[in-house]
Amino acid sequence: MLADSISFKDTGYFSNLILDYLEQKQEVKHLYNRYPELENFKKQIEEKQSEYNEEHRKILVDSLRAQYHGIEVSEATDANLNSLAQTKTFTITTGHQLNLFTGPLYFLYKIISTVNLTKKLKASYPDYNFVPVYWMATEDHDFEEINFFNFKGKKFQWNKEVSGAVGALSTEGLQEVFDLLNLELGVGSDADELRRLFEEAYLKHDTLDAATRFLANEIFGAYGLVIVDGNDRGLKRLFSPYAADELLHQHSYNAVVDIVEDLSSRGYGVQVNPREINLFYLKEGLRERIVKTDDGFVVNDTELKFSKTEILKELHDYPERFSPNVLLRPLYQEVILPNLCYIGGGGELAYWLQLKSFFNKVGVVFPILLLRNSALLVSGKEDDKLKRLEISYPLLFLKRHSFINRRVREISDIDINFDPQRAHLKNQFEGMYALAEKTDETFLNAVKAQEVKQLKGLDKLEKRLLKAQKRKLSDEVSRMTAIQETLFPNGNLQERTKNFSEFYAENGKALLRELFEDLDPLKEAFLIVKL
Structure with a gap:
């Protein structure tokens, strides 16, 4: 269930450019076409419809059918592939690298945001069809960015010498990764399903692009996801x-x-x-x-x-x-797809926001840009711990030092805030300043120096008192830091470090059902989801 949400700004994890985009500040309005609000999609549809021709649709569908050759296609995906041949069908697209076993958790959030937006658009514009697309970054060549994933605090890494585009890499060598993961998965039907997914994807497919397509299709095929490989002669x-x-x-x-x-x-x-x-x-x-x-x-x-x-x-x-490359790939995507909107993370949208003038120059419609959903997943046990410790969800987003200091001040049986003493001291010095102004400048400077010295002294005393209270409340501090470390591994967002498998092993398919229920692509907030 959706337990809470906080603004992206209050998380402290998003750049000023993205925050200003979300606030639609005047300073950044020249960087985008239309803001992602339902009413703005009507003009985006009309603009894209006038640009995108039937020849492109035919080549797109033929290429996609060839890419799906030999793969079991769900009814929903098959219907979407057929729909792409129609002039009233448009895509909503997200993209991601070919990370091993999907990589960071936000892979799920990207695709779920994409699927859920197509549903919202269909409800608002029933005369049109909207297809969710996952663009596989098969042509990337940075193997070190994709060759690992984390499971319950352990890093599973695929080591091999590589060159060229990662999509064409042989999956040879992944048996060893599977064997190590197998030892950690435990027992039960959900653990067995994870074993099956990894084994079927990586041990029964010869290349990384084929393995990734199989895995994404297995997880999201029932939701109609269409997977696109841009490394295709017809599309190129x-x-x-x-x-x-x-x-x-x-x-x-x-x-x-x-x-x-x-x-x-x-x-x-x-x-x-x-x-x-x-x-x-x-x-x-x-x-x-x-x-x-x-x-x-x-x-x-x-x-x-x-x-x-x-x-x-x-x-x-x-x-x-x-x-x-990374700057030209967006143009390639928008040329070959009848696309209305690109959904990505903050870093992705930051480079898309550099491209509007280029799109205008070459005469291609610039898509609507939507920041993907972000979420913190909290188990029932973790939620109970937070309640016992009286820690609110927004407090968890503070950096470790600020988090501990804030909580120690809140739970301490003495007042650690010396602001009243500072105010009293400044009030006393006001009289000194009045006296100093009647003398010469050297005395005035001496008064200022003395005020600064005494205020610094109060700062030091406050810090020492806070440090002493931390020692006194060390057990409480230890429990607080433990729960924050669990939910923010190494001080990072959970979604950027943990893999979906860790949560699937505990929740099974209910994980996806919960995320599809709770992730609203047009809700501009960081979501807290209780599993």
Whole structure:
């Protein structure tokens, strides 16, 4: 059940750029098209419908059917695949890396947010169809970011030497990971289901992209999720005119670099800095940057080089060899999908917010951007502990030092707050200042110095008293820190560290049912879900 919620701002875990976006501040309105409110989707539908053509739909459906070849497809997903051929069907998309066994818990939140938004849109716009899409980041090449997951405080890691796009990686070597996980899962039908999922996905599929598709389809197929692999020749051909434009004119760099300067001047952090060319060259075991030279193009750290004519011919003959990077991938997605909205985390939306002027330049509709749901999952036992300790959910989001200090002040049998003493001291010095103003400046400075010294003395005494109370209440402090560490491992959000398997082992399919019930994609708050 949904136990509580707190504002994203009060969590302390979101950037100023994202918080200002959520508040729709004037300073960031030029960075997006429409804000994610139900009434704004009508114009987004009309705009996308006028841009997206039937030829793209046919190629998209044909490519997706080929990608699903040999996979058992649910009735809901099959219906959505068929629906994509219709002009009144649109997608809501989220994307994620091919993390081992789904990686961090928020993988679930992304997809559930996406599915739930399609339901809300269908209720508001019954004449249209809305399909939830999971975009697999098969062309990424940062293996160290995806080769592990955590289960009950233990890290399960897949170690191997790799190169090239991760989607094509062989799953060889994952038997050892499974054997270690198997020892930790325990007994029961839910633990057996986790064993089956891992074994079927990673030990019975040859590549990481096939394993990830199977796993996501097993978990979410019943909800109609459509899984897209962008590493597809037919889909890349649709994108090839934009890839050619990138090679010849570098519009992405020229547009985004201005936004980067704008964001920096306003004090916002910059998520991604553009390169002159934001394309990689992709072949088996190879994914390297394409670099423009005085007489053509080279592939970084290789002997490959092309003249202008040669690289355009290569793009025409082998569009699948041209892989968009993090800044160009959003454009690729929006070109090939009839998409209305992208759902992502704070870091993802931060780089999407750098791209609107680039989309305008190349004439592609910029999607609505929605911050995915975030949640803290709390078991019944953990909830009982929090109640006994009289710890509210918002208090848990404080950093460890502030959390302990706040609670010690609250539960102490003496007043640790010296603010009344500070006020009294300042009041006494007001008379001294009045006297000093009648003398010379050196005496006035002496009074100021003495006030500062005595206020610092009070600060030190307050800290010593707080430290003494911590020792006196050490048992209470130990219990407080233990429950916070359980819910915020190593001071991080639970959703960024723990894996779904830890909660599935305890709750089974009820975990998904609860999350689908509680996660409202349009509720702008960090949710507390009691399992």
